[in-house]
Amino acid sequence: MGEIEDAIERADREAFTREPPKTLKAQIGYLLKQMGSAKAVARELGVTADSVNRYRRGARKNARADVAAKIDDAVRTRWQPQVRKRRQRQAATTGGITVETRARFGYTAPVGTTDDGRFRRLTVHLPATYAQRLFDARDAGASEGEMRGIVAEGLKDVYFQDGGSRAMGLSDVEINDIDYLDLDF
Numbered sequence: 013m014g015e016i017e018d019a020i021e022r023a024d025r026e027a028f029t030r031e032p033p034k035t036l037k038a039q040i041g042y043l044l045k046q047m048g049s050a051k052a053v054a055r056e057l058g059v060t061a062d063s064v065n066r067y068r069r070g071a072r073k074n075a076r077a078d079v080a081a082k083i084d085d086a087v088r089t090r091w092q093p094q095v096r097k098r099r100q101r102q103a104a105t106t107g108g109i110t111v112e113t114r115a116r117f118g119y120t121a122p123v124g125t126t127d128d129g130r131f132r133r134l135t136v137h138l139p140a141t142y143a144q145r146l147f148d149a150r151d152a153g154a155s156e157g158e159m160r161g162i163v164a165e166g167l168k169d170v171y172f173q174d175g176g177s178r179a180m181g182l183s184d185v186e187i188n189d190i191d192y193l194d195l196d197f
Contacts, residue, residue, distance in 0.1 A: 036072075
């Protein structure tokens with residue numbers, strides 16, 4: 013996953029109304045219910061179906077650290093899908109999305125072009141249309157570059173051009189180097 017997809021996932025996880033299961037047995041039980049079979053869970057986690065069944069029965073109380081991290085990630089990825097969808101729908105229709113980033117921006121303008129701009133720390137609220145485009149792109153399997161382009165276009169419109177009141181000659185903005193990026197919706 014890229015930076016933008018990770019940021020969407022982190023923002024989704026902030027919306028949880030209940031905590032996901034914490035014990036190994038409960039996590040495996042949840043994954044079995046979601047995925048249908050021990051084979052499917054085993055394939056996702058990179059272990060054998062027998063190991064999954066041992067975790068389910070409680071015969072193994074602890075998983076290896078790398079497997080435990082995969083189990084926790086798999087549970088959190090599937091946890092409360094309706095809550096996630098509701099928040100995303102709200103962001104895409106009325107709420108919009110807030111982007112907080114420290115990144116290097118390049119631009120194209122009539123006076124010249126640069127791809128070696130300075131680092132800027134921005135916190136910008138983008139309108140709902142950009143949230144909708146970003147979620148649609150992620151759901152369609154868009155690349156990290158395509159999602160960066162959507163965020164960059166939103167930042168160009170809202171921050172650099174201030175909704176059409178300045179920098180009208182600015183034709184293209186690129187996010188060249190991301191130090192960090194967080195989203196909130």
